[in-house]
Amino acid sequence: MKRIFSLLLLASLALSPTPAMAQTQNARFVQGGIWPDTDGHHINAHGGGLLEYGGRFYWFGEEKASHTSSALTGVSVYVSDNLRDWQKLPTALAVDTVDETSPIARGCTLERPKVVFCERTGKFVMWFHLELKGQGYGAALAGVAQADRPEGPYRFVRAERVNAGILPFGMSDADIDAMFALNAADYPDWWTPKWRDAVGKGLFCRRDLKGGQMARDQQIYVDDDGTAYHIYSSEENLTLQIAELTPDYLSHTGKYIRVAPGHQNEAPCIFRHGGYYWLVCSGCTGWAPNAARLYRARSIWGPWEGNLCNPCCEGTAERPADKTFLAQGTQIFPLRNAAGDTTFVFMADEWHPKNHADGRYLWLPIRFDDEGIPEIPFTPDFLGHRSQVTGHNCWRLLRSAQPNCDL
Ligand code: DGJ
DSSP states (O other), X not given: OHHHHHHHHHHHHHOOOOHHHHHHTTOOXXXXXXXXXXXXXXXXXXXXXXXXXXXXXXXXXXXXXXXXXXXXXXXXXEEXXXXXXXXXXXXXXXXXXXXXTSTTBTTOEEEEEEEEEETTTTEEEEEEEEEOTTSTTOSOEEEEEEESXXXXXXXXXXXXXXXXXXXXXXXXXXXXXXXXXXXXXGOOSTTSHHXXXXXXXXXXXXXXXXXXXXXXXXXXXXXXXXXXXXXXXXXXXXXXXXXXXXXXXXXXXXXXXXXXXXXXXXXXXXXXXXXXXXXXEEOOOTTSXXXXXXXXESSTTSOOBOOOOOOEESOOSSSOGGGGGGOEEEEEEEEEOTTSOEEEEEEEEEXXXXXXXXXXXXXXXXXXXXXXXXXXXXXSOOSSSOOOOOOOOHXXXXXXXXXXXXX
């Protein structure tokens, strides 16, 4: 925590404030509070993520209206040098306000945008979950856009289902036979043991093989070797998939796996630490909060272990750990200081569906217990303010209280 404090302090000393920034430079970050930008408006970047580039931080997110969660403007972007004072920039990816037939026509649903820098092309690539205007959540498309500069403007490239016609990586002949024997029409009743078994074997992956896999809540992860991966809720939100992207980060290569079939994971957030890839996800309860889940794997291609229980702990009556402190993850950001030490920050949204624009943000540093298991304690103060992190190994206590978890 001390390290983060020093990093932020140094960053703020290095900052040469614009006149607008000077007004709110001492804006206090409060978990779940109003977080004013440098113009004094509550930050409007929901379901978003950070990009660190050229020594600056860019925060991209869904620009929400108060009365609807549909995209009326597009993806917002803010810039900061210290992670606390954010200056709003022009819309990064604008919805199409002219062409009603555009996939990103004003009024579409455009969620969870994530931006990464592609070293190989020198371009910035944004992926997002797209639902077509007026079609609810039925389309389940992965959208991609590209820009020459970190803040944009981003040009829409395409939106589609993922890896049409391609089977998941590493399936045995027996697995393939079992999957091809499934027919969604034979399973009209959901949640029965027979249906669950079929979901595990790939009922919906099989159904969508021809047209491509569904992609809703999503994340992009760039590994140390520069390979990028797309992680998304697929198969009717029942199963996650992890798919490799091409070297330009603009398409899928066709290599993908299914993770935790039937677990109903949303909000996938991934990071790598201590020889494992870790995935923190949520359950699937719309805008309402639920308990987070944890998975891990030595290789991104699995096998993935879990659910390893809820990593959130040390909640309060107002911020219960079994409801992810009333929030839902959006990204786990590796915050590196000058000495090269990394603090992983669990960024989460507190959704306000009665006034979407009023949704709030929780940024919580991740701690590791002495087995190297990540735990996310509720940290009331963060970003330059005193930390109240106290306990240790709370995950282990939680584990013993959650007998149905895998570890
Ligand atoms: C939960 C998802 O995580 C959000 O991104 C959004 O799609 C809501 N569901 C919609 O109910």
